[in-house]
Amino acid sequence: MTGQHDSSASAGPEHGHGHGHGHGHGHELEGKRGIKGLVSKVGHALAPHSHDSADKTDAALEGSSRGLRVLAVSFGVLLVTAAVQAVIVVMSGSVALLGDTLHNVADALTAVPLAIAFSLGRRAATRRFTYGYGRAEDLAGIAIVLIIAASAGLAGYEAITRLFDPRDMRAVGWVAAAAVVGFLGNEWVARYRIGVGRQIGSAALVADGLHARTDGFTSLAVLIGAGGAALGFPLADPIVGLLITVAICFVLRDAAREIYHRLMDAVDPALVDEAEAILGGVEGVERVGSVRLRWIGHALHAEVDILVSHHLSLVDAHAVAVAAEHRLIHDLPKLRAATVHTDPHGPAGADHHAPLTSHR
Template identity: 55%
Template sequence: MTAPHRHPHTDPAAHPEHRHDHRQDGHADDHGHDHPSGLKGWLHEVFVPHSHDAADSIDDALEASGQGIRAVKISLVVLGLTAAAQLAIVAISGSVALLADTIHNFSDALTAIPLWIAFVLGRRAATNRYTYGFGRVEDLAGLFIVAMIALSAIVAGVESVRRLAVPQPLDNLGWVLAAGVIGFAGNEAVAVYRIRVGRRIGSAALLADGVHARADGFTSLAVVLGVIGVWAGFPLADPIVGMLITAAILVLLWGTARDVGRRLLDGVDPDLTQRARHTLERTAGIEHVTDVRLRWTGHRLAIQARVCLDPDMTITMADQATAAAAHDLRHALPAVGDVDITTTAKPAHPAITGR
């Protein structure tokens, strides 16, 4: 048997694992995804507004957290004004049903507070106990928001069934319609804003909060459509539309729970994994990519890779190769945080075996 050639600087026996931990911020290019077009594409965007693992994420972690906190603050103000406007209509119309819906909107607006706390905690440095930092608090907030969306679906469904079984007349229809329009407009504006920022910074939790606002907007839309149905001489329109809206919220719930659950289980878009592998394979000096692992920590993407280098490389050349690989990864993938590349030497000549 012919023994493989090993360079003294990259010999695995002398340097079993040559580790390079690159934590500098870089640039993340956008990348395209295939989407349905036309009406199907619009429906897909409304009901399944998933993040594509943050294709549009920005680079700097502190800036991303700052944008997340700003989005939460603005959302709280808009939803607060929406609920206040509905409360004014309640005072004028005296509708108990509208009062209950207004209280519901106020409570839903406050669900953004755990996400605000998560963004603040995510900025804290790692400790001896939490050595990976506190980015996962954001994913826990996303789990809480998923639970709130589920609660919205349950409340809407139970109320619709109750009104279908025991029809109740709607009073002050004009005021009810006005409150529903205000509720839908305010919640949908917040939903669009949260989803856009969530995609930009790579936050599944903020996306989930946007979906939560959209679910509440659908509930208000059900009120509007119900009033129109009653005016058209079909009093059962209110509970029937409510049941349809409940089904729509369940669709939103499924997509959001899937995305948040994947984050908690360290799932990523397979396209990101393939792009990371191809980027490493194209880096000069890297002969073979043994393993690539990606995971989200909050809204930052951590990358670990094990590669084999050209056996004729020196340690300095190996450092340059891995630095170039980390730089290329930050250009090829979104919201990259830590990049940890472990290198070993590849034999200069393959071993010859025989019987």
């Protein structure tokens, strides 16, 4: 027995899976004796795994479907919001409201790259893209961050321009009403996108929700500017616009950090702690080695090392790996696939990876 074994689980038709077990089983590492026990163990080791096309893939696909629904609904809400504002732009001649209207249209259009990303993420893995197309969400997230940055730049430019060239505003009450409509529409979309994005684990959808929130702030700037114009203080609009630009920059920072963490394979350390605790509770695991987690789209993948007794047979070590994998897939939220590597724990002083020392 070499003491090393990989047990890979991929819940999806795009990945092969080299072992299996049903849901209503138990692994007895010791105590099964005779031909019946040996046949049972070997049969278990060779059986196809029940997770190949089960819950986790269904959950990931449902996450993509929910993401597409969110984008479709929010796209419609923002277009209606922009249409209402456009009518009032014609009535009032407000340049600030025109900018806010165009901003809302741009925000609605950010749904396009995200929709493409969610659609791509549903495609099966290939021999070139062996992990599938989930990373398309991160690329869409980069596009959204760039759009937020452009929004901040445009808002700042318009505010500075209006600071040096104040303009009169007609139909101030209607402009204020349009600003309220813009804020409410964007805030509703922001809450919807951010809420579902966090539920399905999509950093790009969360970033898009944050972008919608920046547009809501811009609408509030129009409202306060309209109030200032009504009170005979036209400079209120550009001054508040500058403050809103600063607020947008803070939102930009949060969105950029979210996408950066995904691109760098960062995860919440609490997830690592949870995975270690799950593995440590598996019968036969004497120690937990390294735990590596990464997001691919809105699905979590794991690669873990566990140490088992060096007295175990290959079949028994495999059974421990299967049990560990099974527990991880069921107990770690949003985990779609796990690769479990077993190492022998002992004998004292043995180096089971000596041939690999020069390669590490």
